Amino acid sequence: MHFPDNLFAITLILSGFVTIGMSLAILRRISKAVRCFGYVMLSIGIWAVTYGFELSSDTISQMLFWTDFEYLGVAGAPTLWIIFVINFTGREQWLTPRIYFLLLIEPVVTLLLVWTNNWHHLHYATARADISGPFPLLAFTPGIWYKIHTVYFYSMLGWGMYMIIDRFRKADEFIKKQNRIILFGAFIPWLVNVTYLLNLRPFGHLDLTPFAFIASSLIIAVGLLGFKLFDVVPIARGKIVDALQEGVLVLDAQSRVVDLNPQMRKILPYNGNVIGATTALLFPELIELNNTVHNQENSRIEITLNDGRIFSVTLTSLFERQTIYSGKIMVFRDITERKQNEKKLEELNKLKDRLFSIISHDLRSPLLSLMDILSMASGGMVTDEEFKSYLPTLTKNIGYTSGLVENLLQWSKSQLEGTVINAVHFDIKDNVTYLINNFSQTANDKGVSLNSNIHVPVMVYADMDMVQGVLRNLISNAIKFCRAGDKITVDACIKKNMATVWISDTGVGIAAENLEKLFGNYNFTTRGTTNEQGTGLGLLLCKDFIEKNGGTIWVESNQGQGSSFYFTLPLDPES
Structure with missing residues (x-):
């Protein structure tokens, strides 16, 4: 070679x-x-x-x-x-x-x-x-x-x-x-x-x-x-229709089903023979859909089935020789997830407005007041005695601002994608005892009695830091809305595989029209019995933490008679 x-x-x-x-x-x-x-x-x-x-x-x-x-x-x-x-x-x-x-x-x-x-x-x-x-x-x-x-x-x-x-x-x-x-x-x-x-x-x-x-x-x-010859590879019509994620229903001129694809069979709530059935038989509760089927114009409507699924239905009329009506093609596109996302987006927008209101007013105002007083003190505009007289108010504002920032940081952390719930077995009684000791001075300053009725261990399976944050917010709120001589009691019990914990007070209570606003994404807050400020963010945080740990939270209250905030937690991972 x-x-x-x-x-x-x-x-x-x-x-x-x-x-x-x-x-x-x-x-x-x-x-x-x-x-x-x-x-x-x-x-x-x-x-x-x-x-x-x-x-x-x-x-x-x-x-x-x-x-x-x-x-x-x-x-x-x-x-x-x-x-x-x-x-x-x-x-x-x-x-x-x-x-x-x-x-x-x-x-x-x-x-x-x-x-x-x-x-x-x-x-x-x-x-x-x-x-x-x-x-x-x-x-x-x-x-x-x-x-x-x-x-x-x-x-x-x-x-x-x-x-x-x-x-x-x-x-x-x-x-x-x-x-x-x-x-x-x-x-x-x-x-x-x-x-x-x-x-x-x-x-x-x-x-x-x-x-x-x-x-x-x-x-x-x-x-x-060079010319993208195979960018579109031909596929048989039947394969295309059968592979569609949308449901396809073909009707004749009398609104009877003459053809459908496999996806449509999954959508239909009707278990009988579909071929030959009318839409009135398939969807008896959907009056708007049945009325639209008889209309020969092309249209699009949204329907909600009994199981909660939402569909966008496109109806296209078929004509022979462009004049003789011969039936309809109906394409069912599942938009349930999109509608749910739209609802979530609406709630997030409300939450965004609420957070901006908190940051722009409730967080900014105390800081500006503190900055003004410090500026006047450093410039010799107030005497030492006057400055000392402002200290209780400053301390109160700084305490409020510190709590608010802590809640904001905890809530922001909980919203981050991929947040891990570090669930462990721990005793609620120990956490309650620790927090009551921390809040005892604040309660005593207002003349409020703060006690725990939990005398035996109550073991739960949850994220201990999150639950402690919930207890801290609920006890702080109870003190905030109590008057001198009122009582706050923390108690717990076990029912089936869940522990129920509640914080009850004999304070001013909550008006019936405001109860549903407490855990929602509304910008709702009221001042305490001694004009303490609040944002409502703490309760939003409580709801988020409890639900992330597999529990529920709710409130019972009568205006002028006090309130009780309840939440549940699982006893073990299988609960």
Whole structure:
């Protein structure tokens, strides 16, 4: 063998490597049909490169050596072609493991017989090097298996072309463009190979088939990569409708069901025979939908089923010859999640307004007051005695602001995506005892009695820091709305697999019209019995923490008689 020095070999080797490179690029595509064509191109590229080296060989042993590698592409090309066509025409359900096995029998047998031809001569009956031309060529007498492989080769090529023509002869113009390019590309090697079989060969033995395959694969590949030929792969109408995530219901002129897709069967609440049923039978409670069905105009409405699912229904009227009404197509699109998200967004907007109000007023005002007093003190505008007289108010404002900031930080942390609930078993009694000790001075200053009736351990399974934050807010609120002489009691009990904890007071209570505002996203707050400020953010935080830990929170109150805030927590992870 020598370095390629004839135009045919050089052309095949270079174009073969280009084809292999393009096939590797195509194999990275997502579409299965496109990747199948990439394997076809890879086999053709291998065929071209190895045949180019065969044309550069000087002896029969070198030629047969490269022929063995050449058949890695030759033997696999027809099978890979038919697999590509089956996928491209939307018939991939044919390709069961059994069919794959049957399709692989011929190429595997061909490859084995070529590699072992010296023992049986079933593929090449004879083979020699013809040196009568401008460069040595392989001259052979075909054996019985060579003829069988030729028949198989043409059968696969013809079968593939027939499937393309049959599937797309009534297709859209864009699909017909795909059809023409693929058929043109497949016809070139077929025509050229026929001339080879009829002994119409340059120099008596030169096979132009790989040149033709290179040309055809490059034509299709240019369409694929340059003109996005396979960006839209045709799929059968039934497959499209069946694969839709929307429900499709087809009605006749009498509003009877004549067709539907599998998704629509999941949507329908009706368990009987759907075909032939009217919409009034399928959706008896949806009066607006049934009235719209009888209207021949196109329309869109929203419906809510009994199970809470919400659908946007598009109704498109069908007409024969543009004048005779023949029925309707109804497309049901599930918008339940979208509606839920819209509701959540509305609630978040209310919450946003509330937080901005808190930050702009309740947080800003005490800080400005503190800054003004400190500024006057540093400028000598107030005496030491006057400054000392402001200290109780400053201390009160700073305490309020500190609590507010803590609540804001806790709430913000709880809203972060991916917040982890560090649930552990702990005793509520110990937490209550600790907090009562912390708040005892504040309660005593107001003349309020603060006690716990929890005398035995109450073990719960929750995030201890969150629960402590809830207890801190509820006890602080109870003190805030109590008068001198009022009492606050913390108690707990266990019912079934849940612990119920409550903080009761004999304070001023809550008006009935304000009860529903306490845990909502409303900007609602009232001042305490000694004019203590509040934002309502603490209760929002309590609700969020309790629900994140698998419990519920609620309030019972009578104005002028006091309030009781209850919340529940699970006793163990399975509760």
